[in-house]
Amino acid sequence: EVQLVESGGGLVQPGESLKLSCAASGFSFSGSVIHWVRQASGKGLEWVGRIRGKADNYGTLYAASVKGTFTISRDDSKETTYLQMNSLKTDDAAVYYCVLQQQLDGGAYGEPYWGQGTLVTVSS
């Protein structure tokens, strides 16, 4: 069974840091691309960033709103992806989801699989 489990969310004060994890199981993980997507309360989905696999040099890309403060990394031996969030602002409060796409034959990526999300609250 394929599964993505996020963890690490919680309450932090503005300016503090938090590191989220996304543990995958049942996937062909090493070639997958993993995205982080967030959803503030009552709002739509906002893409945060993504990380590709080793064959693509673990290339990362970020939304303009988080570039320079958020960092995505992965540990293929643990089949886990991380989202390091620094200098958090109240606007960063949201449920954070990881979304995985496996690499298909031919190099394209497949359909998205979602985790259940982890809540990040930023408040003084």
Add this chain to the structure above:
Amino acid sequence: DIVMTQSPESLAVSLGERATISCKSSRSVLYRSNNKNYLAWYQQKPGQAPRLLIYWASTRESGVPDRFSGSGSGTDFTLTISSLQAEDVAVYFCQQYYGTPLTSGQGTNLEIK
């Protein structure tokens, strides 16, 4: 970025009637090399994560009732619920996974008339 435009924003349908939601992408999400449309539909209920209903524009996820169907290709897509049930009240949104960033429609709030 690929812009996803959904309509309507809200929809009220009687129980047992058909519900239809439209989604348009600003450019094609059909990947020529595998002839797949990189378009998914989700259902989201309050306090819950999005639930994948349809992927590849028309493939129903395992466990999703067959009253849910997806159609379309290229830039124009439709989600149809053939006979609305009470448990289908939710927000529905489309998402393209063709390109980065992943982008989604603004959502359609489906209610019972």
